[in-house]
Amino acid sequence: MEQPMTPQQSGQFVFERSRDVFVDEEGVESVAEMLYRLRDSEEFTASGWKKMNPLAPAPDTDEAINWVLVTDTMNFSFWPDREDQQCEVSYKGTIYRGYMSLCAAITRAMDEGVPITDPAYFSQLSEEELGHVLQSDNATPMPMLKERHQALTEAGRVLLQHGGSFRNFLSRAGNDAEKMVRHIVDNLPSYRDEATYEGKRISFYKRAQILVADFWGIMEARGVGNIPNLDCLTMFADYRVPQALVHLGALRYSDTLMEALKMGELLVSGERREVEIRGCSIWCVEKIKKHLWKLVHERDGKRCNINSALIDFYLWPYAKQHHKEMAHIPIHHTRCIYY
Secondary structure, three states: OOOOOOHHHHHHHHHOOOOOEEEOHHHHHHHHHHHHHOOOOHHHOHHHHHHHOOOOOOOOOHHHHHHHHHHHHOOOOOOOOOOOOOOEEEEOOEEEEOHHHHHHHHHHHHHOOOOOOOHHHHOOOOHHHHHHHOOOOOOOOOOOHHHHHHHHHHHHHHHHHOOOOHHHHHHOOOOOHHHHHHHHHHHOHHHOOEEEEOOEEEEOOHHHHHHHHHHHHHHHOOOOOOOOOHHHOOOOOOOHHHHHHHHOOOEEEOHHHHHHHHOOOEOOOOOHHHHHHHHHHHHHHHHHHHHHHHHHHHHHOOOOOOOHHHHHHHHHHHHHHOOOOOOOOOOOEOOOOOO
């Protein structure tokens, strides 16, 4: 079967045909200007990655690299059915929610002696055992336990077939980001984030791309993170970054879509509006990146090394930090394993 378009190609394809989501050029330029002012900040470095991942183990161990695989394999669908009913995990006196609750649960299990980063263990883990690892500290359990269990045990079995570690698994793809993404989606079905739009097979590969970016981040923190072709990665199409892009004026929803989201309508994974939000978000960040590169070249006379993945690494926490300011902009809700 013919391969789907790459996430970058898919973003452009969707953008050119979208009926309910649009990219605003003035907003794109405004965001690029904002990032230009921040171009030398810590957020766009490996230390910025460590700041975003404070619960990750010390980066000088293979355990830390496997930690990235374990957390990213279960990194999907944390939004609560009700805002006052979020899964919470306490770790060393701090209460974590969302994705960070997963990180806290995994690190807590490691402290308790559970070999949760060992593929020989998590490939055979029962759903009940995983439920104990991911146990919430309030009445709201972590959603989609069955799906997280299936994805994790599946990944563990694949790793055992490829050298027994995530580092060995990725080494078979060569030291190239695009080949790494392809290797992940070819071998790990839960990462196969694809859809059909206007009769064409497209891809987003949110989790596969963030897995490669996180591998880069933790390897870079060790001083050995040179992975060629990282510029092939797009933003990681989820629900939080599109909200930030709308808030910043770079992305715009039709009145009909905005009203549907404000009414709390759930969007099914792969349906047209959901695909348009994700695809146009990808292309919007690609445009921001290209304009930022142009600014750095014209004003600083040098090449910009900030790629779409790093822009995403900035926008995701930006959305979390400014959630009160953008509370009037709804996020789209899609319950699935892809984001």
